Amino acid sequence: MKISGRTFVVSGGASGLGRACVRDIVAAGGNAMILDMNQEQGAELVGQLGPSTQFQACDVSSTTSIADAVAATLSWIASTGKPLGGIIPAAGVGFPGLILDKKLKPVSLESIDLVLSINLRGTLDLVRQLLPALAASEPSGPDGERGVVIMVASAAAFEGQMGQVAYAASKGAVASMTLPMARDLARFGIRVVTIAPSMFESNMTAHMSDKVRTGLQKAMEFPPRAGKPEEFASLVRQSIENSMLNGVVIRLDGATRMPSKL
Numbered sequence: 001m002k003i004s005g006r007t008f009v010v011s012g013g014a015s016g017l018g019r020a021c022v023r024d025i026v027a028a029g030g031n032a033m034i035l036d037m038n039q040e041q042g043a044e045l046v047g048q049l050g051p052s053t054q055f056q057a058c059d060v061s062s063t064t065s066i067a068d069a070v071a072a073t074l075s076w077i078a079s080t081g082k083p084l085g086g087i088i089p090a091a092g093v094g095f096p097g098l099i100l101d102k103k104l105k106p107v108s109l110e111s112i113d114l115v116l117s118i119n120l121r122g123t124l125d126l127v128r129q130l131l132p133a134l135a136a137s138e139p140s141g142p143d144g145e146r147g148v149v150i151m152v153a154s155a156a157a158f159e160g161q162m163g164q165v166a167y168a169a170s171k172g173a174v175a176s177m178t179l180p181m182a183r184d185l186a187r188f189g190i191r192v193v194t195i196a197p198s199m200f201e202s203n204m205t206a207h208m209s210d211k212v213r214t215g216l217q218k219a220m221e222f223p224p225r226a227g228k229p230e231e232f233a234s235l236v237r238q239s240i241e242n243s244m245l246n247g248v249v250i251r252l253d254g255a256t257r258m259p260s261k262l
């Protein structure tokens, strides 16, 4: 599907991987609706990229906040005439915690709920609420394609490290729902792709200790470095443009396989 002339919704679009996608979509001639809790960074990005972008404050763990963001997106689309082409739910949080610590204290249910409500429920709810508009888009191209959903899992979906039980549960679930979602949406000409990155440069990884960073680098094959947000955005672009990518979880990790401990 062509990016040019269409609108793409990017949650977590104010920072890191989502922000790189927003830049890339705009560079390819698309419009990007940025949904994020970080109003300052969202407004700054819109200031840089101009009228091909719009920012809407949104907490993806709140279904009413998503409903407001969807309404704002549809009204922007009505004014630009650029139909919805894709949904990229990239908002996510880490919040590590051992399931049971040395003092025999189990991880709090609040922290589990928080990670699941943003990474898993927030992803599903945003997709769910935008799908009616995506399915109503005019079919395009020889295959009658209407759009694409590109979700973000993680290497932790496959090799979660110590302290990543909740995060791995959320990302494993995102990976698992890719194929059934693609099957459900095939009749509408909507594809579903999930990308599972290893360590990428972003706010999420900027605060890592040197010890953790060095340990992660030892686990890397080639290239032995963190991925760049632009490399993630480039695979998102390919996932939008290449109609044969569907129902698949793509690891973007330079052959890194995370060890248990660093």
Ligand SMILES: NC(=O)c1ccc[n+]([C@@H]2O[C@H](COP(=O)([O-])OP(=O)(O)OC[C@H]3O[C@@H](n4cnc5c(N)ncnc54)[C@H](O)[C@@H]3O)[C@@H](O)[C@H]2O)c1
Residues within 6 Å of the ligand: 011, 012, 013, 014, 015, 016, 017, 018, 035, 036, 037, 038, 058, 059, 060, 061, 090, 091, 092, 093, 094, 118, 119, 122, 152, 153, 154, 155, 196, 197, 198, 199, 200, 201, 202, 203, 204, 205
């Ligand atoms: N950076 C990595 O190494 C890495 C690796 C694997 C997966 N991921 C995943 O990539 C995605 C993007 O992460 P990133 O690395 O760019 O991190 P980031 O912290 O730079 O960006 C995440 C964005 O999500 C927003 N956000 C957080 N909670 C939100 C909520 N409730 N509602 C709306 N927005 C919210 C934040 O404000 C932030 O702008 C996440 O899903 C993350 O789990 C990142």
